[in-house]
Amino acid sequence: MDLTLLKSKLHRATVTGASLHYEGSMTISEDLAQMAGLMPYEKILVGNMGNGERFETYVIYGEAGTGQIQLNGATAHLGKIGDRLTIMNFASYPAAEAAAHKPRVVVLDEKNNVVRHDTGVSGPELKVV
Numbered sequence: 001m002d003l004t005l006l007k008s009k010l011h012r013a014t015v016t017g018a019s020l021h022y023e024g025s026m027t028i029s030e031d032l033a034q035m036a037g038l039m040p041y042e043k044i045l046v047g048n049m050g051n052g053e054r055f056e057t058y059v060i061y062g063e064a065g066t067g068q069i070q071l072n073g074a075t076a077h078l079g080k081i082g083d084r085l086t087i088m089n090f091a092s093y094p095a096a097e098a099a100a101h102k103p104r105v106v107v108l109d110e111k112n113n114v115v116r117h118d119t120g121v122s123g124p125e126l127k128v129v
Helices: 028-035 073-078
Strands: 002-014 018-019 026-029 043-048 054-062 071-074 084-094 106-110 116-117
Touching: 002 028, 002 071, 018 073, 026 116, 028 054, 028 106, 028 116, 043 073, 054 071, 054 073, 071 073
Parallel strands: 002 106, 018 071, 026 054
Antiparallel strands: 002 084, 026 071, 043 054, 043 084, 106 116
């Protein structure tokens, strides 16, 4: 039996932009996305701490080092610049692995600087080749 668990999250990310006419997705500064283990086009669940909205979309990388968190397409209606978000993704794990699993957690301040980074991986790191 596989269990679906939190793989990683960016906690308290601040929205820095919105582009209603973009095709869709969420732009996340590449360094922040990689720190959380988010890959381009990976499905994410987003919770807006300001208005309670929750929505699914996918990740695209923005320029590293910019702290960019941008709502694109229809998601631009679900938040505004300055809103704080929790950006989560999930993965399926066999029960034996799930028992020892720890998610990656990246906590950000109001300017999307890293306040805390818990690597969380209990087993061998997965690498993209």
